[in-house]
Amino acid sequence: MTNSLRLRLVLLLFLAGGLTLGTAVYFTHNAARQELDALFDAQLAESAHVLLGTARREIAERIEHGTDEMPVAHEYEQTLVYQIWDVHGLIVRSATAPQTPLGDGTPGYTQAKINAKPWRVLTRWDPQHEFMIEIAEPLAGREHLARLIALKMLFPTLAIIPLLALLTWLAVGTGLRPLRQLRREVVQRSAERLEPLAIKNVPREVMPLVTALNDLFGRLKQSIEADKRFTADAAHELRTPLAALKTQAQVAMRASESTDRETALQHVLEGVDRATHLIEQLLTLARVDPEMASVHYQPLSLRHLTAEALGMIEPLARQKHIELALEKSDEAIINGDAGPLAILLRNLLDNAVRYTPAGGQVSVTVSHHPGQGVVLEVCDTGPGIPEEERVRTLERFYRIPGSGVQGSGLGLSIVQRIAARHKARLVLHAGSNGLGLCVKVIFPEHPPGLMRQPRI
The missing domain is CATH 3.30.450 (Beta-Lactamase)
Known part of the structure; x- marks a missing residue:
């Protein structure tokens, strides 16, 4: 009681x-x-x-x-x-x-x-x-x-206190009737019913609760729909490489010549690498949404985050004999979450290195433009993306026809999601002399005086 x-x-x-x-x-x-x-x-x-x-x-x-x-x-x-x-x-x-x-x-x-x-x-x-x-x-x-x-x-x-107590008890019970009605409506719902609760005739005192519940239902509905789309897309994307692996394994089993067998097994290894990369990207994409739902913003040094990401991608660049250069690095403070931003940087650099041919170059700049914002730009000397295809590359699982690179089609989609949650703009344009691709992420300027010492 x-x-x-x-x-x-x-x-x-x-x-x-x-x-x-x-x-x-x-x-x-x-x-x-x-x-x-x-x-x-x-x-x-x-x-x-x-x-x-x-x-x-x-x-x-x-x-x-x-x-x-x-x-x-x-x-x-x-x-x-x-x-x-x-x-x-x-x-x-x-x-x-x-x-x-x-x-x-x-x-x-x-x-x-x-x-x-x-x-x-x-x-x-x-x-x-x-x-x-x-x-x-x-x-x-x-x-x-x-x-x-x-x-x-x-x-x-x-x-008259006993009578007053009874009348007060009944009056309070009548006043709480909207809460009981709200409880009945929520209890009677199935897990699939996530439409908003009716707000007609809801008392003003209960309205904040109903509004909060409707917001929660809306977020749950979006999350469930996103999970369904993700599951369907993941199943579709994994079906092709797994089928290819099975085919190459069958070829290796039927091959009578050792050369044919080795070739088939080499294709199997390449397929495993592609499937592994795809699964890693899928897991990253699945992790990004929950992390962004509970993002903890704080002042961060973009220069420091970029240097860490370059250190992680350097072995892959060295393996392909690609020159990895940090051409400009201003002391730039942004408001964000270190975890998702690290994923954004890794995907940008990984994409650039993967699509740049051996002996090419990937350059990174971090610049601060007072009154305009903080700009992170990653440029490569790869094949680039035709202007009419640039918007579609931000869609999940979209791959450019004839690129010659076996990617997952998720890298820029992940970057776009994280950038949007940080109120940053993503701009794709051709590199110098029209060669390669430059991806520019423009972050809003960190409010001065909010925190003197950024987390690095």
Whole structure:
């Protein structure tokens, strides 16, 4: 029950209601106390006025009887004490009044301690300024009456708490009905149903949740469709090299001459190399999408990443006697993820080396153009790509007819995906003098001051 949203809402509502009720009782008590103070102060003033009006006659009677105490006439007077003074001292006092002064003699209302308890004292002189009366009342009675008034207001409210709790529970349940409807709709869906949830009549508070779910469904749908396309394409692309391997193996088995057998086996080895490269590219492509979905951008040195990629591809270039050169390398900082960017660089360089004939050249430049961006350019002296074919080379598994190179058709597709996720543009153009191919990746400029020390 502690994880029940309904219970939490009810408890929070009751907590808020309790605080509101407590505050109301507090202010009601204070207001009642102020009203009672005004009322009882007026009664003190009236009592003082009456006593002063009869002071001369009462004083004469007390002197005649030889006492300074006056009898209690009413039960209300049991809560009052008073003293009448003249210039010579105490003349008359009530039966319960002490011999000492009740107040400090200051005219008007004051607070005093009598028998260690707080009292309200009124001091007045008669019009002739012959007699002074001090009349006092204990404050405990006022406080008791104010508390009684507040409690009488509180008790009816407390009596309806059970009914209020039931109504609140039902009201919260009604308010949470859209969540229950949303739950039913999601539970009733099959794994294949990834269309967006209906947003009609969805409460504003639930709309962010529905929007987030719809975004999730959309991403899942795209991911599943991409996986299906990838599986279909991979099966199609692997079918041809595997069939060729089988054919060459059968030729080797049937060959009667050792030369024919060796030739067939050599074709098998070449086919295995091509299939291995294709599988590696397929695995790279399969890994790129999940990595790009959770990409962690940070400032990176493109010069350092390029140098690392050149070091990895150098053995392949040396094997083909290809000159690999880093012609220009500015200190260029980009915002990106090191893992996918390393894949981008390896594929660019691998493509360039594979399509460049022995003895050719592959050149790399990293340049920073303030206000425009950071440019990575890889140029080769290979056969190049006709202008009308350049857009299609970015499609998966597309190979240029008659290129003479057994590639997977995935390299530039992988580069395009990673570049797009880094908000970079991919430009293909002919090399100098129209020879070879140059692939240019233009990254947006890293915002200055975001991070002084790039990760290298």
